[in-house]
Amino acid sequence: MHKLGLGYTNYFNNKYKRFGSLFQGKYKYKPIKSTFDLLKVSVYVNCNTEIHNITKQKNWVWSSYLDYVDMRDGALCNKNEIYEEFRNINEIKKPKEYEKVCNELIPEIKAVKNLEKYGLE
Numbered sequence: 236m237h238k239l240g241l242g243y244t245n246y247f248n249n250k251y252k253r254f255g256s257l258f259q260g261k262y263k264y265k266p267i268k269s270t271f272d273l274l275k276v277s278v279y280v281n282c283n284t285e286i287h288n289i290t291k292q293k294n295w296v297w298s299s300y301l302d303y304v305d306m307r308d309g310a311l312c313n314k315n316e317i318y319e320e321f322r323n324i325n326e327i328k329k330p331k332e333y334e335k336v337c338n339e340l341i342p343e344i345k346a347v348k349n350l351e352k353y354g355l356e
Contacts, residue, residue: 244258273316273317273320274320278336278337278341279344280299282300282340283298284298285341286341286344300337303317304331304334305330317333
Protein backbone atom coordinates (compact mmCIF):
# COMPACT_ATOMS: atom_id res chain seq x y z
CA MET A 236 0.00 0.00 0.00
CA HIS A 237 2.84 2.37 0.83
CA LYS A 238 4.51 1.81 -2.55
CA LEU A 239 1.22 2.24 -4.39
CA GLY A 240 0.40 5.46 -2.53
CA LEU A 241 3.88 6.88 -2.99
CA GLY A 242 3.90 6.07 -6.70
CA TYR A 243 0.52 7.70 -7.27
CA THR A 244 1.52 10.75 -5.22
CA ASN A 245 4.69 11.21 -7.28
CA TYR A 246 2.74 10.83 -10.54
CA PHE A 247 0.06 13.32 -9.44
CA ASN A 248 2.59 15.86 -8.14
CA ASN A 249 4.65 15.69 -11.36
CA LYS A 250 1.58 15.98 -13.57
CA TYR A 251 0.15 19.00 -11.75
CA LYS A 252 3.47 20.67 -10.85
CA ARG A 253 2.89 20.45 -7.11
CA PHE A 254 4.56 18.86 -4.10
CA GLY A 255 3.58 17.37 -0.76
CA SER A 256 1.33 14.57 0.34
CA LEU A 257 -2.03 13.81 -1.22
CA PHE A 258 -3.49 11.70 1.54
CA GLN A 259 -4.09 12.68 5.13
CA GLY A 260 -2.46 10.52 7.78
CA LYS A 261 -1.50 6.87 7.76
CA TYR A 262 -3.88 4.11 6.86
CA LYS A 263 -4.80 1.58 9.50
CA TYR A 264 -5.52 -2.08 9.28
CA LYS A 265 -7.31 -4.54 11.47
CA PRO A 266 -7.37 -8.25 10.68
CA ILE A 267 -10.77 -9.66 9.79
CA LYS A 268 -11.01 -12.80 11.89
CA SER A 269 -14.68 -13.73 11.54
CA THR A 270 -17.66 -13.31 9.26
CA PHE A 271 -19.06 -10.83 11.80
CA ASP A 272 -15.91 -8.68 11.41
CA LEU A 273 -16.44 -8.86 7.66
CA LEU A 274 -20.07 -7.86 8.14
CA LYS A 275 -19.02 -4.79 10.16
CA VAL A 276 -16.54 -3.76 7.46
CA SER A 277 -19.26 -4.20 4.84
CA VAL A 278 -21.58 -1.95 6.83
CA TYR A 279 -18.84 0.66 7.20
CA VAL A 280 -18.07 0.66 3.46
CA ASN A 281 -21.68 0.53 2.26
CA CYS A 282 -22.99 3.07 4.76
CA ASN A 283 -20.01 5.42 4.81
CA THR A 284 -21.99 8.39 3.52
CA GLU A 285 -24.48 8.11 6.36
CA ILE A 286 -21.75 7.49 8.94
CA HIS A 287 -20.08 10.75 7.85
CA ASN A 288 -23.41 12.63 7.61
CA ILE A 289 -23.31 13.13 3.83
CA THR A 290 -26.56 11.40 2.87
CA LYS A 291 -28.62 8.32 3.71
CA GLN A 292 -27.16 5.12 2.28
CA LYS A 293 -30.40 4.53 0.30
CA ASN A 294 -29.69 7.75 -1.63
CA TRP A 295 -26.09 6.86 -2.50
CA VAL A 296 -26.07 4.86 -5.73
CA TRP A 297 -22.28 4.49 -5.78
CA SER A 298 -22.10 1.87 -3.03
CA SER A 299 -23.31 -1.70 -3.11
CA TYR A 300 -25.76 -1.10 -0.25
CA LEU A 301 -28.69 -1.06 -2.67
CA ASP A 302 -27.61 -4.48 -3.96
CA TYR A 303 -27.38 -5.96 -0.47
CA VAL A 304 -30.89 -4.80 0.48
CA ASP A 305 -32.40 -5.87 -2.88
CA MET A 306 -33.23 -2.36 -4.05
CA ARG A 307 -31.07 -2.92 -7.13
CA ASP A 308 -29.96 -6.02 -9.00
CA GLY A 309 -26.21 -5.51 -9.16
CA ALA A 310 -23.82 -8.29 -10.10
CA LEU A 311 -20.58 -6.70 -8.91
CA CYS A 312 -20.59 -8.07 -5.35
CA ASN A 313 -20.73 -11.63 -4.18
CA LYS A 314 -23.13 -11.19 -1.27
CA ASN A 315 -22.79 -14.79 -0.06
CA GLU A 316 -19.84 -14.05 2.24
CA ILE A 317 -21.80 -11.33 4.00
CA TYR A 318 -25.05 -13.27 4.03
CA GLU A 319 -23.19 -16.18 5.66
CA GLU A 320 -23.59 -14.29 8.94
CA PHE A 321 -27.37 -14.81 8.53
CA ARG A 322 -27.16 -18.56 7.88
CA ASN A 323 -30.18 -19.34 10.11
CA ILE A 324 -32.44 -16.95 8.24
CA ASN A 325 -34.52 -17.65 5.14
CA GLU A 326 -32.78 -16.51 1.91
CA ILE A 327 -35.59 -14.09 1.09
CA LYS A 328 -35.26 -12.33 4.46
CA LYS A 329 -31.47 -11.85 4.34
CA PRO A 330 -31.58 -8.43 2.61
CA LYS A 331 -33.94 -7.11 5.30
CA GLU A 332 -31.69 -8.55 8.00
CA TYR A 333 -28.66 -6.82 6.43
CA GLU A 334 -30.58 -3.55 6.40
CA LYS A 335 -31.50 -4.05 10.07
CA VAL A 336 -27.85 -4.71 11.00
CA CYS A 337 -26.78 -1.58 9.10
CA ASN A 338 -29.31 0.52 10.99
CA GLU A 339 -28.06 -0.90 14.29
CA LEU A 340 -24.35 -0.50 13.55
CA ILE A 341 -24.36 2.99 12.01
CA PRO A 342 -24.82 4.80 15.37
CA GLU A 343 -22.20 2.54 16.98
CA ILE A 344 -19.68 3.27 14.21
CA LYS A 345 -20.44 7.00 14.41
CA ALA A 346 -19.75 6.94 18.16
CA VAL A 347 -16.39 5.23 17.62
CA LYS A 348 -15.47 7.76 14.92
CA ASN A 349 -16.23 10.59 17.36
CA LEU A 350 -14.06 8.97 20.02
CA GLU A 351 -11.20 8.68 17.53
CA LYS A 352 -11.57 12.35 16.66
CA TYR A 353 -10.85 13.26 20.27
CA GLY A 354 -8.14 10.64 20.66
CA LEU A 355 -10.19 8.61 23.14
CA GLU A 356 -10.17 5.25 21.39
